[in-house]
Amino acid sequence: MITPMDNAGPADPAVGADSGRADDPGAPGTPQVPCARPRGRPRSAAAERAILDATLRLIGRHRSVAALSIEAVAQEAGVGKATIYRRWPNKEALVIAAVEAAEQPIPELDGENVRDDLIRLLVMMRQNLLDRRAEGLVSLVLGEVGRHPELHRRYHEVVIERRREAMRVVLRRGVATGELRGDIPIELMKDLFTAPMLIRKMLDDTDVPADLPELIVDSVLRGVAGSSDETR
Incomplete structure (x- = not known):
């Protein structure tokens, strides 16, 4: 259950970044112009x-x-x-x-071939791993899971599960088109593509080179590619 941890104090009169009109429409000599803007302060x-x-x-x-x-x-x-x-x-x-707000959008996947889409997903994964803000979020979520379950739930839903489902979609399509083997569970195949980069990040924080996504995809595809696939 989410409980307020800071109580709001009195309104801050110095805040003006998202305030409404400065003029007083009721003051003498002020033209009365109809306004369709909803009542209340607009958000900046x-x-x-x-x-x-x-x-x-x-x-x-x-x-x-x-x-x-x-x-x-x-x-x-x-x-x-x-x-x-x-x-x-x-x-x-x-x-x-x-x-x-910190989560990067899932890259556009054109669906032309599984290899290219997998590389795009791992490039996004690499960018997130190198983002110090994302690293702080991971540490915070893992450390606060017991005290703030809603925070953990939303992180899993917004960040983790979105990435996993994007990978599943690509892998299922690859199985359907014959680019990937159909006898390997999708969840295991997903882990084969994502785990190497996660382990590299955990063991050597600085050694996540730009060509790692392509290297991982091509290496794993040699084992999971379908018989009709012509991956490079």
Whole structure:
């Protein structure tokens, strides 16, 4: 259950990054112009991005939800606390939003051949592994799983499962077209392509060369390719 970890203080009058009109429509001499804009303050995309980026930077430094505070995020982002609380009710909700914002989109897969699509997926995986923000998120999620199960659930749903399903789609298509063997379970085949890069990252943080995705795909394909495949 998500419980607020920081209570919102009084509204910050200094916050103006996403404020409404500065003029008073009821003041004498002010033209009364009809306005179709919905009531309330519009949200500033720039302020929201600054808050999420600040949260990710602090996560990378502290790698703990407990060590994170709304006050610290506000200071890092250059906004008032009220600006944050208007968007997220508590610290955990903010961290979950940062997790979702940090995830890179799944690359466009043209489906012309399995090899190229697998390489695209592993290139994305490599980029995520080299992203220090993503590394901080992984450490945070694994370390906070018992205290913040919703954070772990959302990370698994938004990050892990999206990547796994994209890989499954490519592998199933490869089996259907005969590019891949049909006698190997999809989950095992998925692990054969993804595990080498994860292990390389764990054992040697700096040794994840740019050509590793292509090397892994071509090496694994020699064992899992279908009889009609002509992989290079």
